[in-house]
Amino acid sequence: MSKPVVATASLAGCFGCHMSILDIDERILDLIELVEFNKSPVDDIKTFTKQCDIGIIEGGCCNSENVHNLKDFRKNCNILISLGECAIMGGLPAMRNGIPIKECIEEAYLDGPTVADCNEKKILPNDDEIPMILDRVYPCHEIVKIDYFLPGCPPRADLIWNAVAALVTGGELALPYEVVKFD
Amino acid sequence: MNTDLNQILDKYKGDATRLMDILTDIQTEEGCIPSDAVAQLSERLGISRVEVEQTISFYHFFSQKPVGKYAVYLNDSAVAEMKGRTAVAAAFEQEAGCTFGSVTEDGVIGLHNTACIGMNDQEPAAIVNGVVFTNLTADKAKELVAGMRAGKAVQEMVTELGDGVNSSDLVQSMVKNNIQKKGDVIFSTFESGSAIKKCIEMAPEAVIDEVKSSNLRGRGGAGFPTGLKWEFCSKAAEKERYLICNADEGEPGTFKDRVILTETPQLVVEGMIVGGYALGAQQGIIYLRAEYTYLKKYLESVLDDYRQKNLLGNNIAGKEGFNFDLRIQFGAGAYVCGEESALIESAEGKRGEPRIRPPFPVEKGYLDKPTSVNNVESFAAVSQILVKGAAWFKGIGNDKSAGTKVLSISGDCEKPGVYEVAWGLSVQEMLDMVGASNTKAVLVGGPSGTFVGAKDFSRKICFGDLATGGSVIVFDQSRDILETVSNFVDFFCDESCGSCVPCRAGNGIIRSTLDKVINGKGTKADLEKLTELGTIMKAANRCGLGQTSFNPVVTTIKNLPEEYESRLQEESPYVPTFDLAASVADSCEYVGREPNL
Ligand SMILES: Cc1cc2nc3c(=O)[nH]c(=O)nc-3n(C[C@H](O)[C@H](O)[C@H](O)COP(=O)(O)O)c2cc1C
Ligand code: SF4
Ligand code: SF4
Numbered sequence: 001m002s003k004p005v006v007a008t009a010s011l012a013g014c015f016g017c018h019m020s021i022l023d024i025d026e027r028i029l030d031l032i033e034l035v036e037f038n039k040s041p042v043d044d045i046k047t048f049t050k051q052c053d054i055g056i057i058e059g060g061c062c063n064s065e066n067v068h069n070l071k072d073f074r075k076n077c078n079i080l081i082s083l084g085e086c087a088i089m090g091g092l093p094a095m096r097n098g099i100p101i102k103e104c105i106e107e108a109y110l111d112g113p114t115v116a117d118c119n120e121k122k123i124l125p126n127d128d129e130i131p132m133i134l135d136r137v138y139p140c141h142e143i144v145k146i147d148y149f150l151p152g153c154p155p156r157a158d159l160i161w162n163a164v165a166a167l168v169t170g171g172e173l174a175l176p177y178e179v180v181k182f183d
Numbered sequence: 184m185n186t187d188l189n190q191i192l193d194k195y196k197g198d199a200t201r202l203m204d205i206l207t208d209i210q211t212e213e214g215c216i217p218s219d220a221v222a223q224l225s226e227r228l229g230i231s232r233v234e235v236e237q238t239i240s241f242y243h244f245f246s247q248k249p250v251g252k253y254a255v256y257l258n259d260s261a262v263a264e265m266k267g268r269t270a271v272a273a274a275f276e277q278e279a280g281c282t283f284g285s286v287t288e289d290g291v292i293g294l295h296n297t298a299c300i301g302m303n304d305q306e307p308a309a310i311v312n313g314v315v316f317t318n319l320t321a322d323k324a325k326e327l328v329a330g331m332r333a334g335k336a337v338q339e340m341v342t343e344l345g346d347g348v349n350s351s352d353l354v355q356s357m358v359k360n361n362i363q364k365k366g367d368v369i370f371s372t373f374e375s376g377s378a379i380k381k382c383i384e385m386a387p388e389a390v391i392d393e394v395k396s397s398n399l400r401g402r403g404g405a406g407f408p409t410g411l412k413w414e415f416c417s418k419a420a421e422k423e424r425y426l427i428c429n430a431d432e433g434e435p436g437t438f439k440d441r442v443i444l445t446e447t448p449q450l451v452v453e454g455m456i457v458g459g460y461a462l463g464a465q466q467g468i469i470y471l472r473a474e475y476t477y478l479k480k481y482l483e484s485v486l487d488d489y490r491q492k493n494l495l496g497n498n499i500a501g502k503e504g505f506n507f508d509l510r511i512q513f514g515a516g517a518y519v520c521g522e523e524s525a526l527i528e529s530a531e532g533k534r535g536e537p538r539i540r541p542p543f544p545v546e547k548g549y550l551d552k553p554t555s556v557n558n559v560e561s562f563a564a565v566s567q568i569l570v571k572g573a574a575w576f577k578g579i580g581n582d583k584s585a586g587t588k589v590l591s592i593s594g595d596c597e598k599p600g601v602y603e604v605a606w607g608l609s610v611q612e613m614l615d616m617v618g619a620s621n622t623k624a625v626l627v628g629g630p631s632g633t634f635v636g637a638k639d640f641s642r643k644i645c646f647g648d649l650a651t652g653g654s655v656i657v658f659d660q661s662r663d664i665l666e667t668v669s670n671f672v673d674f675f676c677d678e679s680c681g682s683c684v685p686c687r688a689g690n691g692i693i694r695s696t697l698d699k700v701i702n703g704k705g706t707k708a709d710l711e712k713l714t715e716l717g718t719i720m721k722a723a724n725r726c727g728l729g730q731t732s733f734n735p736v737v738t739t740i741k742n743l744p745e746e747y748e749s750r751l752q753e754e755s756p757y758v759p760t761f762d763l764a765a766s767v768a769d770s771c772e773y774v775g776r777e778p779n780l
Contacts, residue, residue, distance in 0.1 A: 064780075067763055101770045126776035133770040138761060145757035 004053040004168050007077060008040040011066040012093045012137055013059025016154040017084040018042070021056070023157035031161075034168050039076075048076040054167060055080045056160075057146075060090040061138045065131035074144040079167065082146045083160065085153040087139065094137040101135050151180060184220055186212040192227055199228040200550070202238055202532030206245050207473070207513055211313070215249040234533075241534040241680075243297060243516030244473050251286040251293020253331040255279075257309040257319075260299035260435045261670040262593050262656060266306040267320070274321035278328035292331055298518060298674055299435035300474040303593035303656070304361045304600045312337045313476045315358050317345075348445050353481040360442045361600025364616070366587040367579055368567050369443060369450065369560065370603050378453045378566040379494050382460050383502045390461040391417060394565055397573035398585035403429055403521070403558030404628070404652030405727070409565065412555055415545040417462045419553035424464040427530065427549065427556040428455055430471045431514055431521035434629035435674060436654030439589040440559040441475055442601045447563065448485045452509065454562030456495060457569055459507035462555060467509040470526050473516055482511060518678040522726050523556035524548075525680070536680045537726035558652070560589055581607035584645040588653065592617050594626075595659035606645040610635060613644060619657045624664055624743055629654035630671035631731035634664070634738040664746045665701055668735045672697055675732035686729030689720045693736055695760075704758045705751050710740050 010018055018041060024031065037043045038052050055077030061067050074080055085091040096104050109115055109124050140146050150163055159179045166173040191208045195201035205224065209216050216239050225232040239245040244256075257263075257272060272294075276282050279292040286293040302308035305317035314337045316327065330340045344350035345359040362370060382390050395410030416424060428451060432440040444451060455467045469482070486509055489495035499505040512530045514520050520529045524538035527549050548554025564586055568576045577585045584606035590613070593599045597618030604613075610625055626634050627644060628651040635642060635649070642648050644655075658664060676690045696713055699705050717733035724730050739746055752758045764780055771778045 064763065064767055067761075102773050105770065105773055124774040126771075126774040128776065128779055132767040132776075132778060134766045135769055136766075138766075143759055143761045 003034065003036045005038050005050060006035045006040070006054045006056065006164070007038045007048065007052045007073065008042060008056040009058065009069055009073060010041060011057060011059035011069060011087070011140075012062035013084065013086045013091070015041075015058070017058035017086070020084075020152075020154035020157050021160055024161045025157070027161055031164070034165070048072070052077045053079060054164065056083050056164075057081065057087045057140050058083050058154075059086045060093065060140060061134060061143055062093050063131035063133050067134070067143060070140055070144055079147045080140075080144065081148045081150060081163070082140045083150050084155055085151065088141075088149050088151060090137040090139050091153065094139075097136040101133060105133070156180075184209075184213060184217045186220075188220065188223055188227075197227060199230050200531045202228065202230075202235070203242075203513065203515060203529060205532075206239060206242075207515060210245055210515075213249075214252060214254065215246050218247065221247070237534050238532060241517060241536075242514070245515050249286060249290055249293070250295065252291050253311055253337065254293045254295060255309050255311050255327075256295045256297040256300070257283070258298070258300045258302065258306060259296040259670075260303075260674065261667045262303045262436065263299075263306040263308070264666075264670060265594065265658075265662070268307040270321045271307045271309075271319045271324050274324035275328065278325050279331075292328065297474075297516065298433070298678065299437075301432055301438040301441050301472070302358065303436050303438055303591065305359055306593075310474060311340075314338055314341060315356055315474075315477055316341070317357055317359070348481065351481065353484055354445070354478065356477050358441075358445075358477070359600075360446055361598075362442060362446065363592075363598050363600040364602040364604065366589075366603030366605065368576070368587045368603070369447065369563050369589050371567070373447065373450055373567065373570070375449045375453070376492065376494055376500075378569040379456050379460075379500055381569045382457045383500050383505065387417065387461045387463060390457060390569070393573050394461070394568060397564075397568045397576040399561065399564050399568060399576065400584065400646060401558055402560035402564070402588070402652065404434065404631070404650075406646050406650055409557060409561050412545060412557070413458065413461055415543075416464075416553050416555040419546055421553055422463065423550075423552045424462050425549040425552055425554040426455055426458045426462060426464040426467040427523075427526065427554060428467065428469045428559055428562055429521060429523065429526060429556050430469055430475070430559050431518075431526060432472055432475075432559075433518035433521045434631065434652055434654050435671070436591060436593055436626070436629045436656045437652060438591040438593075439601050439653045441478075442591075443559050443563055443589065444471075444475070444478060444482065448482055450563035450566045451559050452485060452489055452495070452562075454565035455509060456489070456499065456507055457565055458555065458557070458562065460499075460505060462553075464555075465506055465508075467507060468530055468549070469509060469511045470514060470520075470530055471511055472514045476513060479511065479513075486511075518674070519680050519726070519728050522728060525726070526556060527554060534680070536682055537728075539725060560653070580605050581643075581645055583647040588644070588651070590644070590651070590655050591653045592655045592657065594657035595619060595622070595662070596657045604644075608644050609641055610644065610649070611640040613655065614640065614657065617657065619659070621659045622657055623660045623662060624658045624739075626654070626656040626658070626667075626735075627651050629656075630674060630735050631727065632734060632738075634668075634735065634742055636743045639742060664739055664743055665697070665750075668739055669697060669701065671735040672732075675728065679728060679732070683724045683729055685720050685723040686725075686732065689716055689724075689729065690732055692716060693733060697736060699758075699760050700747060700750055702760070703750055703752070704760055705747070706756055706758055707751060708756050710747060710751075713737065714740060 055073040082088045281287045283294045307319040308317040349356045399409045400406040497506045517535045520535035525535040529535040544554045590602045627649040681687045717737040
């Protein structure tokens, strides 16, 4: 039987969750024995080349590109996992959710301390090529169906490892307290 | 600020634990708590500014912004809606010229929504500067606004008076008691002073034993045995002890404590004096919800009467060393303050945030001293138990639930009001009693209780089956139950104190999932998730609010599934609410581009 295929993506996240994937240390060698990676920042494959078994999503959706990417993952992966606080709840980026989008854009391009004096023409990015900003940051499960949620910011490497191993081997997911406690 | 702060502070001896009273006085005088008052209070009471502000911001009836010279608080709970609140609200808005949640530009009229004010049998109802107006119509709303514009005193606008004590000089309110059925315990004969006389002939332990053997269970909802609670408290090591009467009555649909306190407050006061004797407590507090401020003068006169007869104060009834006095503590609009540990925090002048237990209040309660908190009706029952005996009391009701229960029944029935019945009545018997026909559903125990449909109308109203603190709401076939459920979900979102994530976020998730269902995008999986979320909330939340707030949703999914089924998406197991076009519309418009979807 061919190895299960895994894809990963970072949407509106900080890449911390991907760092945590790498944090499984030398077990990464076991992992590539167990699975094959497809589209992922880990191997820099940019487009899906085949149907995947497991998709792992870091980050929620803050713009239209995130939404397209997430839908693409749903289409190309049999099982989809929300990895980390941002994917599950919106996380830190969702702190903007209480602020009207107009104010967010003003702060980012007109008034913020790093832009206030250098955007004399008061340009707001509006090229067709640029992703469109959503009114708020959405957790992934509000946009596509998510099969599993792995909590943490970032989730511990052990949790990611245990979850992927359980999915691939069909065993029980070990969830000792240390692996899901955060403080 | 015009108010004389010195006078207010002197009245409460500059005691920071009386912050609720101090703020109530300022709010009443000024129509808000001005920021200079906050600064001065912080300095004079020796607490931080934040401590003053967090108490203000926690309570619905405190406001740092002016609420209007005439502040209208119109009930927006489910039964008010059923009885025509929308038209009344529209009339208020049109005549006043401002919308709910705002104050007219000249500052004269403020329109505010508020949760159930304990008048479900005479809705729509509103409170204007402490004065209650019931059975409102659009025309009456117009008249009221005209009166306000003419500068009338609010009391002057009360044109008819209610029944019983409501029409007495000290109350002068249009509120009606609507006592539809009197029973053997609460609305029965009682000779004032008789319970006190009886108790001082007994040893305190014997009083507790009598209450224990009566099998009286708390009437506030949770049903904890009253005698046992008293025993725990009386055995606490510390001798400075407190007794609190929970008259917060915030559960939507409950109004029986209001009627008990109006018609037979002597039973309650005497039950507290008996409790003071049994527990060796020196001080008692009646924690009364702010909505019932119109009863203040009357209840104070009842206390004075007891004092004059030497039945309250020092050496009560001539019994050397039996010292017990009572004061009334007002809340300021927060449902969670009915929870006993939140109530204690509030009575100490703080945010009404439930405490982590243990320690329970019987060990560490008010001012960290042993405290027993009991419901109005529980105290009233104690008085009768003392006079008529535990065996008599046990003979009423059924095996799990001794005595009678005062029910507050409202909604779609001919005779809404208060009914004192023996425990064990079936839902159908109750419906026949109140003149309800064509009934679709009954909510027993208020929003934190249980919705039942026709197949369960043979179930019994008692502990062990359908327990209730008194709230019963009837819905006929014309009602959309999800509309009511939705109203209650809003209520819990508003009233959660916010301490526990599974309550703060859980109620929000219930809100958005229910919206999804109501908007026709829900699936069976969504309902399963809601039920699962209920299990998590029950296990993980700190207090009864978050441990029951999912009940309107979860019990209707279980007992009235047909209310949901027609709205669910059949084919797909997953339907998102997300709409890309809608979510990018604003940002695209602002930066000046066409959305390319
Ligand atoms: C959110 C919440 C609100 C409550 N509101 C009331 C109330 O208004 N009146 C009341 O007597 N008990 C209320 N309770 C129950 C009290 O915590 C407490 O159990 C009761 O006052 C004890 O008195 P009892 O044993 O005589 O019933 C409430 C509980 C919760 C969790
Ligand atoms: S969950 Fe934490 S680590 Fe992961 S993307 Fe979000 S912020 Fe970064
Ligand atoms: S359950 Fe809700 S209301 Fe109760 S303490 Fe927790 S957050 Fe506050």
